Amino acid sequence: MMSTIEKTDSEWRQQLSPETYHVTREHGTERAGTSPLNQEKRHGMFHCVGCGNAVFPSDAKFESGTGWPSFYEPVAPHSIGTTIDHKFFMTRTEVHCADCNSHLGHVFPDGPKPTGLRYCINGVALEFMPEDEDE
Ligand SMILES: [Zn+2]
Numbered sequence: 001m002m003s004t005i006e007k008t009d010s011e012w013r014q015q016l017s018p019e020t021y022h023v024t025r026e027h028g029t030e031r032a033g034t035s036p037l038n039q040e041k042r043h044g045m046f047h048c049v050g051c052g053n054a055v056f057p058s059d060a061k062f063e064s065g066t067g068w069p070s071f072y073e074p075v076a077p078h079s080i081g082t083t084i085d086h087k088f089f090m091t092r093t094e095v096h097c098a099d100c101n102s103h104l105g106h107v108f109p110d111g112p113k114p115t116g117l118r119y120c121i122n123g124v125a126l127e128f129m130p131e132d133e134d135e
Contacts, residue, residue: 005051005100016049020124024050024102027085027094028122032067035123044130045075046121050102055079056121058131062112069126071119072111082107095119 007015012025022028037046046056046069056071064070074080078098085094085106095104104125111118 004098007100012050017124020049023122024104024125027087027103029105030068030122030124034067035069037069037123037126037128038067040069040128042128042130044128046071046126046128048097048100048102048104049125049127050097051100052127053079053097053099055097055104055126056119058128064111064118064120066120068105068120069123070111071121072113072115072117074119080104095121 009025013021016024019030023030040058040061042058044058045054046058047053048055054075057075060071060073062070062072081096081098081101083094083096085092093107095107096102097104102125105119105121108118108120109116
């Protein structure tokens, strides 16, 4: 697995809150409905909490009803990476930041048009930066 940002485990523990560390470095999942980003409706960009890499645009966000921030596509194909995950006897596609390898969530083939994909992302793995509406 190649990523451009390499940090030691203790560096990540210092940088991240315990919950964020658990989700992004140990492939955890936040409790559904707990992320304030579920309600985030402003125009802007969602960045990787580990390194600030832009990962999902607000334009691709949709209300999935799952309790996790959901997107139908990343900001660019190379901004994220995916791996097949066989946890819990299910085959799922894991989604991570292409730059620092932080685990973000999973992608499922039951999303809306135009991609038909549903990127189900942990809010704690994201940092939202609103765009200035006047620009
Ligand atoms: Zn990152």
